[in-house]
Amino acid sequence: MGIKSLFGFGQARDKPVDKAADAGYSFLFGRTTSGKPVNERTAMQTTAVYACVRILAEAVASLPLHVYEYQDDGGKKLVHDHPLYYLLHDEPNPEMTSFVFRETLMSHLLIWGNAYAQIIRDGAGRVLGLYPLLPDKMDVQRDDKGNIYYVYSRNSDENPMFKEYGNIRLKAEDVLHIPGLGFDGLIGYSPIAMAKNAVGMTLACEEYGASFFANGANPGGVLEHPGVLKDPSKVRESWNSVYRGVSNAHKIAVLEEGMKYQQIGIPPEEAQFLETRKFQVNEIARLYRIPPHMVGDLDKSSFSNIEQQSLEFVKYTLDPWVIRWEQSLQRSLLLPGEKGKYFIKLNVDGLLRGDYQSRMNGYAVGRQNGWFSANDIREMENMNPIPDEEGGNLYLINGAMTKLADAGAFAKTDTGQQDAPAQENSGKRGKR
Structure with a gap:
């Protein structure tokens, strides 16, 4: 039995069949070795899971999201008049802000391993709106030609764009799909399902503690x-x-x-109860790659290392999720003729900002060495620009610096040759 059939991950992409993959990972949810049933909703009842999901969902939702245009000189230009800009930056649909939409999809991605949204288009294919779809109701399939399509099982009124109930077939171009880590490149698998025993033990610890105190906190x-x-x-x-x-x-x-x-007497397992709970918090933080201090565990954190841990969170935890979002948005929302001209970017620069003194020192180095203008710095500090006629866009460099090849050029000039004897005599006088 192959690993795909063992875990139910579906068929390989180069062998089109009627069914490519689906939400079959749901069988991984269920009762754990601790005896506690684990699913996406019971998992969110643990403070560690809820905190990790909230941290990542709010972080992605709060990042500035813009549409840029490539420039001929290799630069980029922020495009406010592109139809996608308003949808992504402000309101993807009349019922949600951009923050709520991204927070919702990111929470789906962290719990189910997949995030889906229905794409509403006009006759020319341009995007008019985006509506979230629940991952546990989505089924990804492949037709007899090998083309992907989606089947959504609607039994409630969470999406106003659907008029009928039952199984609704959606074309691939009508679905924004952001997959998490998976084995076939099509479907992501739930972190909660993969780590259900760790989550189940956390639930069991909480229930044990509640029962302990329900008995008067006495054995x-x-x-x-x-x-x-x-x-x-x-x-x-x-x-x-x-x-x-x-x-x-x-x-x-x-x-x-x-x-x-x-x-x-209190048995040893009761005496070690708090240590067990603390370890389970670290287990969940490890699952989502969250620094422990961000979920309230400060045992190994100090003033000197928390800032470094926060920067590592952006670099190693948040960046991969940001890239998933950017590439999925570009693949699904940009028209074929726009993909070489525009790109979508979530800006994490604000999360990498150091303290005030560090920022000022960095700006000073960039200003003195010519890669920052005054307006570049003011933009990063959310300040209004200085008018161009007042030098706001000037790039300056220290005038005392010169190229290494020109370091001895002064000695070959007429002035340098005239001054050479005087310097020689001066040297002789100095030796007397």
């Missing part, structure tokens, strides 16, 4: 009776109704008929 005990009880369950229920629970903690117990209460 169990034994009631000893000198005689024979006809109905032990009645005694146990009577005891629990009076003394069990946080609200009944520290009440004075009254024992009759010579009964004694013997408390059972």
Whole structure:
């Protein structure tokens, strides 16, 4: 049995069949070795998963998203009048802002491993709107010619652009699909499904802690009776109704008929409960490659390394997601004739900004060495530009610098030759 058939990942792309792949990874959800069922919704009930998903979803949603045009001189130009600019930067549809739309799709990507949106086009193929589609209702298939198409199972009113219920077939050009990590390049697989045992253990730890405190934050005990009880369950229920629970903690117990209460010591697994919970938080942070200090674990963080960890978060965690978004948006939204002329970019420069002193030192180096103008710096600091006639766009360089090849050119000039004897005599006088 091959690895594809073992995991149900579908057929290879070079062998078109009626069905390419689907949301079959959902079978990976379910009961775990800890005994706790894990799915996309129960996973979000853990604070670690919720925090990681929220951090990444809000980070991607808050980045400036622009459409640029390539220039003949190799530069780029921000294009405000392109139809996609307003949709991506402001409102992809009348019901959502750009932030909410991107946050929603990114949360789908982090939980299900895929993000889908319906593309509404006009007769010329230009994009008029984008509406999110739920990944657990989407099925990706391939027709007898090998072409990809999508089947959406609609049983609720989450999308106002659909008029009918049931299975709705969508052409590939009508779906924005951002896949996560997968094995066939078509379908991403859910991080939660792949790490369901780690998530299940986190859920079990939380339930264990809740049960522990529901019992008054005390371990169990034994009631000893000198005689024979006809109905032990009645005694146990009577005891629990009076003394069990946080609200009944520290009440004075009254024992009759010579009964004694013997408390059972806290077992080692209970004593290590908090350490276990802390480890599970790090497990979830590792799953999403989030620095622990960003989910509240400051044990190994300090003033000197938090800034470096934050920069590494942008470089190693956020950048791959940003590239997935950019390339998927360009592939699906730009018309064939526009792909060599325009590109879409999420700007992460704002997240890489250092503190005020570091930024000013960097600007000073760039200004003195000629690759920053005053207006370049003011733009990065969100300041209005200086008019061109006042020198706002001048590029300056230190006048004392010269090319290495010209370093000895001064000695060959007429002035240099006239001054040479005087310098020689001066040297002789200095030796006397």
